Each structure stands twice: as structure tokens, then as C-alpha cells.
Amino acid sequence: MAGGRPRTFDSDAALDGAMEVFWRQGYEGTGISDLLKAMGISNAPSLYNAFGNKEQLFRKVLDRYAEGPAGYIREAFLEPTARAAVSTLLHGAADATTHPDHPRGCITVQGGLACSPGAEAARDELTMRRAAGEAALRERLRQAGQSGELPAGSDPEALARYFTTIYQGIAVQAAGGATREQLHQVVDLAMTVWPQ
Amino acid sequence: MAGGRPRTFDSDAALDGAMEVFWRQGYEGTGISDLLKAMGISNAPSLYNAFGNKEQLFRKVLDRYAEGPAGYIREAFLEPTARAAVSTLLHGAADATTHPDHPRGCITVQGGLACSPGAEAARDELTMRRAAGEAALRERLRQAGQSGELPAGSDPEALARYFTTIYQGIAVQAAGGATREQLHQVVDLAMTVWPQ
DNA sequence: CTAGTTTTTTAGTACTCACTAAAAAACAAC
DNA sequence: GTTGTTTTTTAGTGAGTACTAAAAAACTAG
Numbered sequence: 001m002a003g004g005r006p007r008t009f010d011s012d013a014a015l016d017g018a019m020e021v022f023w024r025q026g027y028e029g030t031g032i033s034d035l036l037k038a039m040g041i042s043n044a045p046s047l048y049n050a051f052g053n054k055e056q057l058f059r060k061v062l063d064r065y066a067e068g069p070a071g072y073i074r075e076a077f078l079e080p081t082a083r084a085a086v087s088t089l090l091h092g093a094a095d096a097t098t099h100p101d102h103p104r105g106c107i108t109v110q111g112g113l114a115c116s117p118g119a120e121a122a123r124d125e126l127t128m129r130r131a132a133g134e135a136a137l138r139e140r141l142r143q144a145g146q147s148g149e150l151p152a153g154s155d156p157e158a159l160a161r162y163f164t165t166i167y168q169g170i171a172v173q174a175a176g177g178a179t180r181e182q183l184h185q186v187v188d189l190a191m192t193v194w195p196q
Numbered sequence: 197m198a199g200g201r202p203r204t205f206d207s208d209a210a211l212d213g214a215m216e217v218f219w220r221q222g223y224e225g226t227g228i229s230d231l232l233k234a235m236g237i238s239n240a241p242s243l244y245n246a247f248g249n250k251e252q253l254f255r256k257v258l259d260r261y262a263e264g265p266a267g268y269i270r271e272a273f274l275e276p277t278a279r280a281a282v283s284t285l286l287h288g289a290a291d292a293t294t295h296p297d298h299p300r301g302c303i304t305v306q307g308g309l310a311c312s313p314g315a316e317a318a319r320d321e322l323t324m325r326r327a328a329g330e331a332a333l334r335e336r337l338r339q340a341g342q343s344g345e346l347p348a349g350s351d352p353e354a355l356a357r358y359f360t361t362i363y364q365g366i367a368v369q370a371a372g373g374a375t376r377e378q379l380h381q382v383v384d385l386a387m388t389v390w391p392q
Numbered sequence: 393c394t395a396g397t398t399t400t401t402t403a404g405t406a407c408t409c410a411c412t413a414a415a416a417a418a419c420a421a422c
Numbered sequence: 423g424t425t426g427t428t429t430t431t432t433a434g435t436g437a438g439t440a441c442t443a444a445a446a447a448a449c450t451a452g
Binding site: 023024025026028029030031034103105109110111112113114115116117119127130131134155158159161162164165166167168169170171172173175176177178182185186189190192193 | 219220221222224225226227230299301305306307308309310311312313315323326327330351354355357358360361362363364365366367368369371372373374378381382385386388389
């Protein structure tokens with residue numbers, strides 16, 4: 001077994017660089033030359049050799065995003081009550097979408113809602129991931145309904161969709177320049193919908 | 197004064213076609229060839245002659261959007277109470293973003309949140325228009341505060357931001373496939389935040 | 393050293409991007 | 423008819439798109 005020529009760039013740092021660009025410019029607004037610069041890779045073939053094509057790189061970036069800047073989501077689901085989970089989730093979104101070290105907003109929204117036919121696979125991947133997040137919240141709220149945390153007559157599905165709408169609206173608000181404090185205020189108002 | 201060679205396309209119909217494409221594919225995902233096809237124009241120079249460049253055409257489309265598919269917004273502000281205005285606005289958004297004759301979502305959100313440096317002018321135009329909508333709602337709610345429609349201690353600015361967040365979240369939800377009924381349910385929940 | 397493996401480099405592919413100069417065509421006024 | 427005006431058509435511009443074949447370079451194992 002052999003070693004081969006060593007990489008001149010760090011894979012994780014390169015993915016972080018790619019994440020930054022995709023986050024700020026969206027999938028379709030990001031070119032291979034932008035990625036090369038941000039990833040610290042000198043030539044296109046090195047990028048394709050290491051990460052596959054643009055779409056595969058995008059998926060790897062989304063995975064890394066979920067474990068890094070969006071890690072607060074997984075933590076939110078560890079909260080003991082559904083109400084605390086939602087509150088942590090939304091206040092976490094207010095923080096993450098306005099973090100000074102990252103582009104504004106959320107990569108799963110900013111990445112691309114509308115696109116040319118050639119980018120539909122990437123757009124659909126984003127749609128899927130947003131739907132997966134909403135489904136996870138729906139399950140958590142269903143469980144809260146069964147455990148008695150939610151009063152009788154509550155609609156866990158509708159609540160999940162409502163809080164997801166807030167969550168996604170926050171990403172748009174952040175893109176428009178809303179401050180962190182303003183978004184936390186939005187979350188506080190949104191939480192008053194909680195039953196009882 | 198002379199007539200000159202007559203147009204072979206209808207300007208309003210062409211703008212409607214351009215609106216459809218920009219709405220479905222976003223500003224950056226839309227190419228001149230897409231526009232030509234959708235606008236019923238045979239050659240690029242005819243488009244440039246009639247509407248200026250891509251960015252100027254986009255602005256004309258946004259103006260037409262405001263008077264057409266987003267006309268419900270102006271109507272909402274004619275409601276006698278602020279509460280009715282917000283309700284009409286949000287339920288109107290639920291209808292408009294899921295209308296079967298149009299692409300999903302709202303052109304001022306779908307048009308582009310993140311983009312390449314070359315498209316920043318278009319993105320900023322969208323940001324400005326969203327901000328203008330939020331400012332109008334803020335003014336309406338301030339007025340409601342002064343007229344006594346809102347109870348003492350209410351925060352019109354925070355309410356305006358909250359309802360705008362819902363409004364923009366609805367556009368993302370619609371892009372993800374939410375149904376009209378589901379979005380109306382979201383709006384009903386969102387309206388329970390209304391003070392008193 | 394040689395052989396094997398992986399990455400980088402060089403130099404390209406074919407295609408699309410937004411946009412335009414110049415000429416031809418189709419009208420109105422006279 | 424001629425002149426003036428506007429639009430369409432033809433034929434392009436240079437720059438950028440994602441991606442790749444092939445060779446050179448830099449490592450490890452033996």
C-alpha cells in the first residue's frame with residue numbers, strides 16, 4: 001500500500017471555505033473559481049478529485065453545516081420538554097442567522113429556493129432537508145401531545161408547521177438585515193402561541 | 197412624427213412571461229434565452245430595445261408583480277382595522293403563494309436571497325422592497341397603537357416584525373410544497389399573538 | 393534504486409452568459 | 423415616390439460556466 005502525493009490543503013478547512021461561499025452566494029451564485037479561492041485549492045482538478053462535482057460538494061457542505069453552525073438544532077431536541085426544545089431551536093436560529101463569523105441567514109434557505117433547471121437537484125436537496133427538520137419537530141410535538149405536555153385539543157402538526165414557518169422566516173429576516181435582538185423579540189412573540 | 201416598424205409582441209404579455217420565469221427560477225437562475233422564450237420575443241436585441249438590460253427588466257417585473265399577483269397587499273391596507281389588515285395580508289399571502297396559475301412562493305423572496313457579486317443589485321432591490329413592506333405594516337400598527345386599537349404596552353414595531361417574519365416564512369413554506377389549507381392554518385395560529 | 397499510488401499541474405473541452413454593432417425591414421408623414 | 427423612425431434580424435463580442443484528459447510531481451513500500 002502506498003502513500004501518494006500529499007494534499008496541499010486541509011479537507012475540513014476547505015469544506016468550511018466552501019460552506020462560507022455557498023452560504024453567502026447560494027448554490028447557483030457560486031462558481032468553481034469562487035470555491036477554489038475560498039477552499040485554498042489551486043486548480044479545478046484537485047477539487048473534483050477530492051470532493052466530486054459541484055453538487056456532491058454541496059451535499060458534503062450541507063452535512064458539515066448540520067454538524068457545525070446548525071449543531072444547535074440537535075441540541076435543542078435534547079431538551080426535556082417540547083416547549084424548551086422549540087424555544088431553544090428558535091432562539092438558536094436567531095443567534096445562528098446573525099452570527100458575525102458567518103453569512104447571514106441559513107444555508108438551507110439561502111442556498112436556493114428558486115433556480116434554473118440545471119440546479120434543481122441541489123434545490124430539491126435543500127427542500128428535503130428543510131422537510132426533514134419540520135418532520136423531526138412534528139414528531140417531537142406529537143410526542144408532547146401524547147405525554148400530556150400539550151393540552152387536549154392541541155394540534156401538534158399545525159404547531160410544527162407554524163414554528164417551522166417562524167424558523168424559516170427568521171432566515172429571510174436575517175438576510176434583510178434584522179438584528180439579533182430583533183429576532184429574539186420575534187421568537188418571544190412567536191412562543192406566546194404555545195397552548196395554555 | 198413617424199410610426200416606425202411595429203412590435204411583434206405585446207409588452208404586458210411579455211412582462212407577464214418574464215415575471216413567471218423570474219418567479220420560478222429566481223433572478224440569477226434566469227437566462228436571457230429563458231426570458232426570450234417566455235416573453236414571446238424572437239431575438240435578444242428586441243428585448244434590450246424594449247426593456248433595457250436584465251436588471252432593468254427585473255425591476256419592471258417587480259413593479260408589475262406589485263400591481264398584479266401582489267395586489268392583495270394594497271387591498272389589505274384598506275381594511276378599517278389594523279387587525280383586519282394583518283389578517284387579510286397573511287391569508288392573502290397563503291393564497292397567493294399557492295396559487296395554481298403561478299409559481300410557488302413570493303417573487304421578492306424566491307427572486308434571490310443569496311447571489312453572486314454580479315447580481316447584488318437585484319438582490320438589494322428585493323431586500324429594499326421587502327423592507328418597504330415591513331415599514332408600511334409598521335406604520336399601520338403604530339397608527340393602531342395611537343388610535344387605541346392596540347392595548348397599552350403593545351409594541352407595534354415588534355408586532356410588525358413578527359408578522360413580516362410569518363409572511364416571509366410562508367413564502368419558504370410554499371416553496372417546500374405546503375398546501376394552501378396548511379398555510380391558512382399557520383396564519384390562524386399566528387394571529388393568536390394579537391394583543392388582548 | 394524501482395514500482396505503485398495519489399495529487400497537482402497544464403491545457404484544454406464544449407457550452408452558456410449578458411450584451412451589441414450594423415444592416416435590413418416595416419411602418420407614418422409628406 | 424422619399425425621408426424619418428422604430429423594430430427585427432443577423433452575426434457576432436469577450437468572458438464565464440462546469441468539467442476533464444494527460445502528464446508531471448511527490449510521496450510510500452520494498
